[in-house]
Amino acid sequence: MIFVNLPVNDLARSVAFYEAIGLHKETKFSDDTAAAMKLSDTINVMLLTHDKWRSFTSKAIVDAKTSAQVALCISRDSRAGVDAITEAAARAGGVADVSPPQDHGFMYGRSFEDPDGHVWEPMWMDPVAAEQGPGAFAQQDA
Numbered sequence: 001m002i003f004v005n006l007p008v009n010d011l012a013r014s015v016a017f018y019e020a021i022g023l024h025k026e027t028k029f030s031d032d033t034a035a036a037m038k039l040s041d042t043i044n045v046m047l048l049t050h051d052k053w054r055s056f057t058s059k060a061i062v063d064a065k066t067s068a069q070v071a072l073c074i075s076r077d078s079r080a081g082v083d084a085i086t087e088a089a090a091r092a093g094g095v096a097d098v099s100p101p102q103d104h105g106f107m108y109g110r111s112f113e114d115p116d117g118h119v120w121e122p123m124w125m126d127p128v129a130a131e132q133g134p135g136a137f138a139q140q141d142a
Contacts, residue, residue: 004039004072005046007053007061008116011035013093014047017115020092021085039074064117071111073121079108082122086110089120 008014011032015025018037023045029036033052037045050061062069076082089112090096098119099111109123 002043003046004043005048005053005056006114006116006118007050008047009050010115011047011049013115017089017092017094018045018047021088021094043074064113064119066117068119071119071121073109073123076122076124079124082108082110082124085122086112089114 011034015035015037019025023037023039026036026038026044033049035047037047039045053061076085086096093115095113097110098113099121102109106126106129107123109121111119111121113119
């Protein structure tokens with residue numbers, strides 16, 4: 001399993017944002033300092049207040065609105081799935097397409113920022129390209 005830990009300024013606002021884009025709050029791992037948001041059977045996004053975050057590290061919290069430390073790429077089942085989560089993020093208070101959309105035929109991706117500036121990159125890849133690699137996909141198209 002993977003737990004993506006993100007420091008957030010306003011826990012309630014962040015929970016509402018992530019619920020609006022399709023994640024579900026796991027209440028047994030949530031309290032007033034942290035919320036576990038289920039992305040998939042194997043990926044959880046842990047939203048942590050700044051005080052909670054500081055209990056794990058003495059490193060400064062990066063302002064994700066002005067600096068980048070990580071871009072979180074998540075796969076979707078289709079191009080429409082990429083568009084749906086990106087557009088839901090914009091409606092829920094995030095920013096869509098903080099990087100230009102990418103369409104390589106066999107792979108399609110967009111991006112969005114959550115209210116704290118954390119960058120997510122939903123992407124779809126043709127199953128043949130995902131299984132065999134983009135080179136094999138290009139050869140099949142030839």
